[in-house]
Amino acid sequence: MPDDRIATISSVAPARPIAVSPKNPCPFLRALVAEGLVGGQFVPLATLSETIKAASGEQGLKAILAGVQVYFVALIANGLSPLRLLRSFWSGAELDALRDGPLDKHGCSSRILGTTAEVSEAELERLASFGKDRQDPSGGIERGLTIEEITAYMDANFDRAAGARRPIDRKLMNGEWPVLLKIMGKGDGEGRYLSVAEVRTLFVERRLPARIVARLPTNP
Numbered sequence: 378m379p380d381d382r383i384a385t386i387s388s389v390a391p392a393r394p395i396a397v398s399p400k401n402p403c404p405f406l407r408a409l410v411a412e413g414l415v416g417g418q419f420v421p422l423a424t425l426s427e428t429i430k431a432a433s434g435e436q437g438l439k440a441i442l443a444g445v446q447v448y449f450v451a452l453i454a455n456g457l458s459p460l461r462l463l464r465s466f467w468s469g470a471e472l473d474a475l476r477d478g479p480l481d482k483h484g485c486s487s488r489i490l491g492t493t494a495e496v497s498e499a500e501l502e503r504l505a506s507f508g509k510d511r512q513d514p515s516g517g518i519e520r521g522l523t524i525e526e527i528t529a530y531m532d533a534n535f536d537r538a539a540g541a542r543r544p545i546d547r548k549l550m551n552g553e554w555p556v557l558l559k560i561m562g563k564g565d566g567e568g569r570y571l572s573v574a575e576v577r578t579l580f581v582e583r584r585l586p587a588r589i590v591a592r593l594p595t596n597p
């Protein structure tokens with residue numbers, strides 16, 4: 378019988394965006410996976426930290442600190458048992474298994490992304506309601522949230538989860554939306570804002586703005 382397996386190997390690049398598991402609840406990591414910038418399963422901690430460090434656009438000491446922070450967040454993200462920590466250390470963070478891990482705030486969040494990865498338009502509108510219309514530096518007016526408005530939004534998210542939240546959840550939020558603002562924000566200083574349209578694209582299409590992708594090394 379002829380061996381026709383060679384014919385089954387496609388020379389066509391995989392369709393983009395790549396599918397992402399609903400068990401990955403982080404919109405930023407979901408976009409990195411969908412863009413093919415990191416794999417969906419075990420991603421070496423050093424790769425993840427280098428990729429996010431590059432995305433941050435920081436230089437020098439700030440870049441090093443951002444990388445170290447991501448390394449330790451990723452180390453504990455799949456579980457805190459000694460065995461799990463050892464596995465994360467050796468094999469990397471399992472991005473398809475972040476749900477229900479120590480960083481999952483179980484509803485003490487924006488609730489934009491549901492447990493089956495469906496996106497709530499109502500929650501996106503709620504996010505937008507915390508912002509104001511702003512002058513886009515590259516032209517036009519768009520809705521966006523400054524750090525002050527993002528803080529009010531996170532406080533409101535924490536408040537509405539009363540009775541079903543851990544004290545650490547509010548601190549975890551500081552490593553999510555404000556960091557997204559730092560990476561993807563437009564404008565400078567106190568006026569720097571997170572574009573609601575770009576957040577929508579991040580959640581719905583799992584796509585980062587082109588200016589951020591341009592900073593990234595192409596991994597696997």
Ligand code: HEM
Pocket residue numbers: 402403404405406425429447450451454470475476478480481482483484485486487488489490552553554556557560
């Ligand atoms: C600079 C890098 C990162 C940014 C900008 C970022 C941003 C975010 C944002 C905006 C959320 C949504 C929170 C919400 O819906 O209220 C989130 C959720 C989450 N992120 Fe990330 N993230 C980053 C890196 C990471 C890393 C390295 C991990 C772990 C390996 C991680 C794990 C998670 C998890 C588990 C959630 C779900 C939390 C929840 O819904 O309760 N993230 N992240």
